[in-house]
Amino acid sequence: MDYTKAMRLDGKGFVVLGAGQGIGRATCEALASQGARVLCVDRDPDLADAAAQAIGGIAETADILSEAELARAFDRAGQAFGPSFAGFVDIVGMADLRPITAFTEAEWDRQFALIVRHAFFALKHAAPYFPAEGGTAVYVSSVAGVRSFADQAVYGAAKAALNHFIATASLEFGPKGVRINGVAPGLTLTPRIKSVLPEARLEALASAIPLGRHGTPDDIAAGILFLSSSLSRQVTGVVLPIDGGLSNVGALPNLDVGADFLKAGETRKS
DSSP states (O other): OOHHHHHOOTTOEEEEETOSSHHHHHHHHHHHHTTOEEEEEESSHHHHHHHHHHHTOEEEEOOTTOHHHHHHHHHHHHHHHGGGEEEEEEOOOOOOOOOGGGOOHHHHHHHHIIIIIHHHHHHHHHGGGOOTTOEEEEEEOOGGGTSOOTTOHHHHHHHHHHHHHHHHHHHHHGGGTEEEEEEEEOSBOOHHHHHHSOHHHHHHHHTTSTTSSOBOHHHHHHHHHHHHSGGGTTOOSOEEEESTTGGGOOSSOOOOOTHHHHHHHHHHHO
């Protein structure tokens, strides 16, 4: 394998859903840095325009909760890219963090719509545009889909459903040469996170991560770039953790028993 060439996306067309800021904006930049053409989709037209202008891409405004608007966005991608359409990245999935009993039926439905329902819409309407040689789809999941955190039961359940959708869809689309994967960020310094968490709180959260630091949108975009390129040509149906090791951490605090634990075992043997 020519590894440098395998990373390149020259002339390939990608749709990025939620392109306006944070992980979405970084993903647009990452794909474009390797020669991709990018349709930057955001519900905010100003953010879509800014993302597109920064990389020489195409701006598209759409509400991803609307199947009709998503279909229109992929129709435009088909027109713009033709047989060079190579795939999409779905960033959208805003968390609603609150106790289970605080959710109404409508709020439950909206959380699943924001995370799972539109993921289905995106793949459904991208499918007709994948060329014969296949393509890629990358979804942004979350460490909350595989681990339990306070006030994240509904959000985590929706992300867990997304993870299973990724795994199962990869079976259906694999014979068509379409690879479907996801990334699972941990604590990531997106504009929204920085707007709601003070610096002291961010530092405290970072101290719980094995690598000792929070992620950045660029960290997540790097994983997405890998999964969108031929470097990952044998990878499908996986959700790649990009969390600094957070998903490997147990909830118990350090027991701090050291040699006493070993001594207790030796005592039982004797």
